[in-house]
Amino acid sequence: MLAVHNCQLDYGATTVAAHQNEGKGKAMKQHDYMTVWACEPCHTWYDQSGAPLAEKRRAFNAAHERQKAEWRKIEESYSSKEKDQKAARWALDKLE
Secondary structure (H helix, E strand, O other), X not given: OOOOOOOOOOOOOOEEEEEOOOOOOOOOOXXXXXXXXXXXXXXXXXXXXXXXXXXXXXHHHHHHHHHHHHHHHHHHOOOOOHHHHHHHHHHHHHHO
């Protein structure tokens, strides 16, 4: 998850895909392999707060490393659904 300063993460809360904010423009987003799972408050902080870019970049990069680890777990898990394994494999292949 994109955990940020003072995150009050509630694991029952809605999780959204937070796209990397760099390399996008009006009506354009980064591809889905450049996302992290985030709670709504963290996603709002990342997209709309006035926090320094360097702070947002550090938070996203750390969360993206955790995201890749989660995708690896999904890809390798026998209990994961096949469609989830394929999606995780696709994202990891794009990043390598």
